[in-house]
Amino acid sequence: MSNHRLPQPDRPWVMRTYSGHSNAKKSNELYRKNIAKGQTGLSIAFDLPTQTGYDADDELSKGEVGKVGVSIAHKQDMQTLLDGIPLGEMNTSMTINATAMWLLSLYIATAEENGVDQAELSGTTQNDILKEYLSRGTYAFPPGPSMRLIADMVSHTVNHVPKWNPINICSYHLQEAGATPVQEIAYSMSNAIAVLDSVKARGQVSDEDFPKVFGRISFFVNAGIRFVEEHAKLRAMGKLWSELADRYGVEDEKLRRFRYGVQVNSLGLTEAQPENNIQRIVLEALAVTIGRDARARALQLPAWNEALGLPRAWDQQWALRIQQVLAFETDLLDYPDIFEGSIVMDGLVDELVTGAKAEMAIVEENGGAVEAVPYMKAALVESHSRRVSAIENGDLTVVGQNKFTSTEESPLTADAEGGIMVIDPEVERELIEAVENWREGRDQEAVDKALADLAAAAANESENLMPYSIAAAKAGATTGEWSSTLRDVFGAYRGPTGIGDATMHGDNESLEALRERVEEVSETLGRRLKILVGKPGLDGHSNGAEQIAVRARDVGMDVVYEGIRLTPSQIATSAVQEGVHVVGLSILSGSHRELIPAVIENLREAGVDVPVVCGGIIPDHDVQPLLDAGVARVYTPKDFELNRIMGDIIELVAERANAQAPAAV
């Protein structure tokens, strides 16, 4: 028998597509089609209101209902979503965090009402709140209570839903927020330690069963384009995980395994020449599958057009086919680990392990991952701003974006919608009506009681909230009701913005020129040029807004940055009270069509007549309508040169100031 071939080729990883949109019925149809195409696991994308705990009819939900995922408000929605899918057999991954306990409760309630015991369910709830504070922004409660919800879920699943992965520690979003490989490893490992320690501290799992807790923790990892180092990163994580297994006294080989799923990098996907994204995705997929000793358990690939807008079913099919070609056509699965004994690989792994340990020590000094959120957030904002500067000045090559930019017209984006999916705006209205009807048709007394029980249990630190949530799910409570019950007890929370300590990067000569211009314009204005950077809606992807805020400060503006999740009326109020000269808005969730005009309307009602600029993932054909609605400039991912944007903004304010100056004296 040879030792360079496996006796039997390996079974492929679980293949998923991150999908879901509009309502439960449409998403169910999509899932059935995907399964027919050879997808082997479900990956449910929820819309932002569901992720952050609001019903469709909440003011904050406006423009986001059914947009980036499916809207799930109650058990009937969950039933419709999963209709015809065998829950006892399916491996379901839910990208859900702040409200993870609620969605798992709905899942369990639905299974049980269909005669499937919770012990038979298998799947994953993402449930990683720290990375929501650090990067993704869909948190709902303060850190302490959030960690309690996670610990309660881990305890409950280890005891009652043994095949469920209650938490997926996400390094994925850290990379999206600009993390270097070392930061990605260090912060996710520190995060895992915090989760393990808080489950231990809650004491709901016996010491004897504690290794099972360790065994149920899995990771959700990113893979970037530097795919050799990225593969080394996964091996490094495996190594550190095994050291942690020793630390927590886990002996069983099966429970010690480093298990991870992957979605490859979206940050590096470009709007310019978007077809190039396909080769990026293929190489990144290779990073997480090439070495058998650190191969992903489950994989989902982004679509080529993610930087343009929401992918269509066909785009997602293409992403699935990449996986299938890798698994079924190539000889990838025929061999043992191909990097065993590789000097390069071992060297890279050592480097990363050493670096990550040093960074983990800093997190530890800061009081552990929960306490160190502000530290990590600031470090990520800084890494990201370094990356943005490197692309801006050409130190980092992005083909088609800052190099080799001359191009033919792409036939892929030639259709009327620009090669992306557009959600019917009617969906929001229908879902608002649906949730209102649901509330009218249910047994209100039972819901009231279940929510009162939940509130009482939440106020009692020693209770596990899982059974109360399942009871509320069965009684017919909604996502918004579950969340607001807990918000009342735990308090609401605004995460750190991480921008306060960000240091300066970038081209100093052009910065200097911009600074002089800001001084001049400020002189005309009579006070320093002041900008409001706002993120309307529920979208929590704050990278863009943060980078704009930091750069605006670096060119000398006074910058009011309010963080995420603002209503149009909040933004207008801030603009008035702060007396700003210009407003910058950022939206990545695709709800710019609804939200940006709403902000402008609110500003006008409040009597604020200052230029408004906006940026985000905004398809070409949406640009003109936004300009028509009164936006002065629209920036898309193509506009990666922040200094050019700054120059624009300064001149917009200058024009306004000069036009008004004669009237001044």
Next chain:
Amino acid sequence: MNGHNLISHEDAAELGRRLAAGDRLAAPAALNLLEQRGAEAQERADSLLAEISPAKLGHESPGVIVGITGPPGAGKSTLLSELIALWRAREKSVAVLAIDPSSKRSGGSLLGDRARMAVDSRDDAVLVRSSATATRLGGLAPTTRESAMALAATFDVVIVETVGVGQSETDIAELADIVVVIVQPASGDVLQFIKSGVMEIPDILVVTKKDLGKVALNASRDLHSALRALGSKTPVLLVSSVPPTSGVEDLIGTVEEQFAELDLTARRARLRRLAALDSFTQENGERGLRALGGRREAEKFLAGQDAALGHRQLRQLLDARAAAQ
């Protein structure tokens, strides 16, 4: 109105009158004007301020100006959110001037405090305005004093929030009616504060993070004994501004009590004199002071002036006197 233009004297005075009449919607435009630089802008600002001066009103601006300062991470913003909520529950209007440092290199600033305060944007009885320290030392923006005064004409409570320890306490004491200093338990802050030599400045000391339990209790005990050693009766309050909150009601009660007992006319007159002398010294240095016959003489001279004069008018008197010497 967006602050781009320099408004007329008449419009400036109108803003002042609206503030005096309790029109909170005039506040943002008033602040825009007060923050403007240049001699002409200052003259317009004077027109506005004249309308809310004690001479014109017949009394001091009635709102209480509360200075709140403390190191970064001490929990100021959560405490502020809670203070705003409780004061609103008592039907008091609240304005917050949040001051953040400017970048020395670019002159710009990141004003992030707004993000950390949970306020209802539809409630027009709450105003939050962020500004930067510009190049000034001491944690205050150049025009904070005028802004606070203007807001006190129309808001029941004006909170001036600054970051830092040391210099900021002394600076804020020169504009606030009540100075609240926040100390966070552990991490050496208590010791540092006791050693800083500004123990006598705060009217109220607040130890945050009561939820930490023993650590917070110890911190407040240390502060108590240090204060006792100085013969000071400054209250030390323990608060927790995360749920379940506690102690914030006490803080509000103490502020209101102290404010009620305050001889406001005397305090504000003293503050205006200090401010006039301070701005004179900043510009003219020790040599300028000598021209006035030294700090003592200057203070005596100011004490002899009409208590209702604004600090800029007092400053003009100082300038004239120095020039005459």
